[in-house]
Amino acid sequence: MTDTRKPAHLAPKAAESPGLRPLYRQVKELLSRRIADRVWQPGELIPSEHQIAAELGVSQGTVRKALDEMTAERLLTRRQGRGTFVARHDEARILFQFFKLAPDDGVAVFPESELRRVTKAPADADERRALGLDPGQRVIRIARLRSLAGKPVISEYLSLPERLFPGLGEAVAVENNLYDLFASRFGITVAGARERVKAVLSSPEDAELLGLESGAPVLAIDRIATAIDGAPVEWRRSLCRTDECSYVNTLR
Amino acid sequence: MTDTRKPAHLAPKAAESPGLRPLYRQVKELLSRRIADRVWQPGELIPSEHQIAAELGVSQGTVRKALDEMTAERLLTRRQGRGTFVARHDEARILFQFFKLAPDDGVAVFPESELRRVTKAPADADERRALGLDPGQRVIRIARLRSLAGKPVISEYLSLPERLFPGLGEAVAVENNLYDLFASRFGITVAGARERVKAVLSSPEDAELLGLESGAPVLAIDRIATAIDGAPVEWRRSLCRTDECSYVNTLR
DNA sequence: CAGTGGTCTAGACCACGTC
DNA sequence: ACGTGGTCTAGACCACTGT
Numbered sequence: 001m002t003d004t005r006k007p008a009h010l011a012p013k014a015a016e017s018p019g020l021r022p023l024y025r026q027v028k029e030l031l032s033r034r035i036a037d038r039v040w041q042p043g044e045l046i047p048s049e050h051q052i053a054a055e056l057g058v059s060q061g062t063v064r065k066a067l068d069e070m071t072a073e074r075l076l077t078r079r080q081g082r083g084t085f086v087a088r089h090d091e092a093r094i095l096f097q098f099f100k101l102a103p104d105d106g107v108a109v110f111p112e113s114e115l116r117r118v119t120k121a122p123a124d125a126d127e128r129r130a131l132g133l134d135p136g137q138r139v140i141r142i143a144r145l146r147s148l149a150g151k152p153v154i155s156e157y158l159s160l161p162e163r164l165f166p167g168l169g170e171a172v173a174v175e176n177n178l179y180d181l182f183a184s185r186f187g188i189t190v191a192g193a194r195e196r197v198k199a200v201l202s203s204p205e206d207a208e209l210l211g212l213e214s215g216a217p218v219l220a221i222d223r224i225a226t227a228i229d230g231a232p233v234e235w236r237r238s239l240c241r242t243d244e245c246s247y248v249n250t251l252r
Numbered sequence: 253m254t255d256t257r258k259p260a261h262l263a264p265k266a267a268e269s270p271g272l273r274p275l276y277r278q279v280k281e282l283l284s285r286r287i288a289d290r291v292w293q294p295g296e297l298i299p300s301e302h303q304i305a306a307e308l309g310v311s312q313g314t315v316r317k318a319l320d321e322m323t324a325e326r327l328l329t330r331r332q333g334r335g336t337f338v339a340r341h342d343e344a345r346i347l348f349q350f351f352k353l354a355p356d357d358g359v360a361v362f363p364e365s366e367l368r369r370v371t372k373a374p375a376d377a378d379e380r381r382a383l384g385l386d387p388g389q390r391v392i393r394i395a396r397l398r399s400l401a402g403k404p405v406i407s408e409y410l411s412l413p414e415r416l417f418p419g420l421g422e423a424v425a426v427e428n429n430l431y432d433l434f435a436s437r438f439g440i441t442v443a444g445a446r447e448r449v450k451a452v453l454s455s456p457e458d459a460e461l462l463g464l465e466s467g468a469p470v471l472a473i474d475r476i477a478t479a480i481d482g483a484p485v486e487w488r489r490s491l492c493r494t495d496e497c498s499y500v501n502t503l504r
Numbered sequence: 505c506a507g508t509g510g511t512c513t514a515g516a517c518c519a520c521g522t523c
Numbered sequence: 524a525c526g527t528g529g530t531c532t533a534g535a536c537c538a539c540t541g542t
Contacts (some may be wrong), residue, residue, distance in 0.1 A: 022530060048508060057534045064509085073504065080509045081540035098503055104448075196498035198358075199451035200471040217451040217469035222498075246448035246474075249501055251326065251350055274511060300527060311513045316528085332528045333520035 004102060023058055028066035030056070035075055035086055036228040038187050042088040046076075049084075073191070075228070089179040089190070098179065098193060103148060103245045104216055111146040111154065113176045118142050118169045120162060127159045130235040138162040146208050153245060155206045158236040162190060179225075188233055193225040197247060200238060210241045219247060266449035275310055282308070284421045287327055287338055290439050294340040298328075301336075325443070327480070331482075341431040341442070350431065350445065355400060355497045358386040363398040363406065365428045370394050370421045372414060379411045382476055382487040390414040396463055405497060410488040416440060436440060440485055445477040449499060454491060462493045471499060 031052070032035065034040045046052075049067065053060045067084060070076045074097060078084045087093065091110045102108040121132065123139045131139070139159045146154040158178075160168065165186050175181040182188045202218045210218070218239045225234040240247070267284045283304070298304075301319065305312040319336060322328045326349060330336045338367045339345065343362045354360040375383065375391045383391070391411045398406040410430075412420065417438050427433040454462065454470040462470070470491045477486040492499070 005411045024530075056535065061533085062531060065530090067509095078509065079540085081507080083508060086527095100503075114414070191504075193503040194518090195503065197449060197471065197501065198494040198498050199471040199492075200494075201469055217453050219449065219451040219471075240451075242450040242452075246450050247499075248448065249352070249447045251352075251445040251447065252441075278509075302527090313514085314512060315513090319528095330528065331521085333522075333526080335527060 024062045024065040024069075025054060027058060027063060028053075030068055031066060032075060032228060033069065036189065039084050040184050042086050042189070044086050045083045046086060072218060075191070089177065089183050091180075094177060094179060098190075099194075100247050100249060101148075101154070101245050102248045108248075109148065110177075111148050112150075114145045114147070115173050116143040116145060118172060120169075123159070123161075127235060130250055131159065131161055131232045133161060140168055141166060149246065151244075152210050153241055155209045155234060155239045157238075158234060160234055164233055182233070189228050190225045190233065191228045193223050197211045198222075200239075202241075206239045210239070212241055216241070218242070221247070254457075264333075265321060275313045276317040276321075279304075279308060279310060279315060280321055283318060284322065284327060284480060288441065292338050294435050294441070296338050297335045297498050298338060311403075324500050327443070341429065343429055343432075343433050346429060346431060350442075352447075352501060353406070353497050354500045355401075355491060359401065360446075362429075363400050365397070366397045367425050368395040368397055370424060372421075375411070375413075379487060383411065383413055383484045385413060392417060392420055400497065404462050405493055407461045407491045408488060409490075412486055416485055436487070441480050442477045442485065443480045445475050448474045452491075454493075458491045462491070464493055468493070470494070473499070 026116060031046075038165055040046050047055070049063045050059050053063045056063070067078070068131045071084075074087055074093070076084055077087050095108055097112055099108070099110070102112075120138055121141065122135075123133045123137055127137065127139050128135065128137070133139070138161075138164050142156075142158040142160070144156050144158075145152050146156055165182070165188075168186070171181060171185055172178070179190045182190060198220045199217055200210055200220045201215050204214045206218065207214045207216055212218070219242050221236075221238040221240065223234070223236045223238070224232050225236070227233050255498070283298075292298050301315045302310050305315045308315070319328060319330070323330055323336075326339050326345070328336055329339050333501050347360055347362055351362070353363075362399050365462070371393045372390055373393065374387075375385045375389055375419040379385065379391050380387065380389070385391070390413075392414050394408075394410040394412070395452050396408050396410075398408055417434070417440075420438070423433060423437055424430070431442045434442060450472045451469055452472045453467050454464055456466045458470065459466045459468055464470070473488075473492065475486070475488045475490070476484050477488070
């Protein structure tokens with residue numbers, strides 16, 4: 001702490017502007033930006049509440065409220081006695097936050113993945129709509145087969161904006177945990193997603209991949225994943241056989 | 253405030269017991285019990301933070317933290333300038349919290365419901381497992397057909413422990429919003445649920461009800477709903493055609 | 505032991521809704 | 524004007540972690 005300048009980026013409270021935001025939200029957004037901009041990187045220990053409070057010229061309680069909300073949004077993890085860390089996309093987190101398919105008997109595990117294809121092409125209409133792209137922008141298309149306990153369960157198709165993932169293609173072959181790869185190689189932290197689930201009849205190709213008779217019913221999960229700033233960064237369609245597992249959702 | 257006795261039900265902090273809980277959690281559980289026991293009823297205005305703090309002999313900040321968590325769990329709703337209210341199961345809340353089926357184009361609406369059957373019988377093995385019942389305990393079975401914009405979309409089968417819902421059967425015919433009925437007639441507040449979703453082939457009966465060819469794929473949603481205290485109070489199985497709507501889930 | 509996050513307190517002022 | 528919840532502060536002590 002040799003440098004204790006007060007940025008005073010924050011409006012103390014009663015600014016005359018009508019669209020007024022609480023101090024702790026300003027703190028939260030300032031700190032979120034540091035994560036999004038990789039000033040603070042995944043897994044890193046960030047300064048203590050005291051230090052941040054002193055740096056920004058606000059009270060520790062205000063910083064705490066900001067950090068609490070960021071922790072609730074899974075941007076941070078806090079450990080009493082140790083400090084506050086930028087959250088990482090480890091498999092345990094993915095499993096809890098993003099992977100909703102669980103076996104009907106037994107405990108959920110992270111699936112294995114077999115890469116089938118990686119291609120690049122101009123985004124089609126569906127991809128442009130899902131990812132908010134302009135005509136002519138290109139996407140990377142990935143097809144892979146995912147298995148639980150050695151049995152193929154998910155045939156998955158992803159579309160990624162090529163602009164956000166320059167040079168992806170080799171790395172995806174070896175990396176099973178894609179969101180961790182997005183963060184470590186491309187600086188893109190997936191913060192949330194919206195899924196639409198339907199029951200459909202499997203295509204002949206997917207049925208064969210999954211070891212089903214052609215025309216068997218499968219779950220179709222359409223996901224649009226978004227980064228910290230809310231921008232869409234991935235569109236994926238997962239076709240799942242659900243004879244021995246289910247899409248599990250807890251409503252609270 | 254003529255009565256300012258301090259119950260002192262609360263261990264101030266450093267009780268010698270090892271399984272120690274923070275004060276605000278003790279407050280939260282005490283207040284949650286008042287809702288579960290209907291001392292405070294749905295829609296009712298509860299005392300102000302100040303009054304509760306004085307009654308329990310804790311600071312306002314501690315009460316606030318308890319109320320904040322209860323609000324996050326949708327037990328309460330707070331309105332600045334008005335006060336804090338016990339949450340009600342109005343249709344808007346159900347739609348947001350418990351009804352995940354949304355049309356692919358257009359905005360989500362609460363479905364209409366047509367009652368098909370109400371019967372009572374000893375719980376079968378599946379029902380006993382789902383609802384935690386002992387052999388011999390009875391259930392109420394309800395079958396109904398639910399529609400969006402006049403089109404049948406969900407064929408639904410419910411099993412309810414008869415012990416919890418004495419005399420249910422007539423009321424269910426007129427009431428579309430079941431969880432509101434559970435609360436107002438039987439004092440049971442549904443607080444959460446766990447759903448398992450699969451893709452299956454529809455039975456001939458369900459296909460006919462939903463206007464599908466026999467064997468068309470449908471979404472099967474298995475739900476176990478729990479009350480404030482965590483006890484299972486409802487098991488339902490919903491078979492949904494998803495050609496024009498989807499099961500929508502937001503991951504954060 | 506020092507440093508961290510976690511809890512708790514007491515009090516101030518603000519924004520909102522009602523009277 | 525008054526009472527409500529919402530924000531912000533300052534400081535105390537506790538519980539946990541590493542040295």
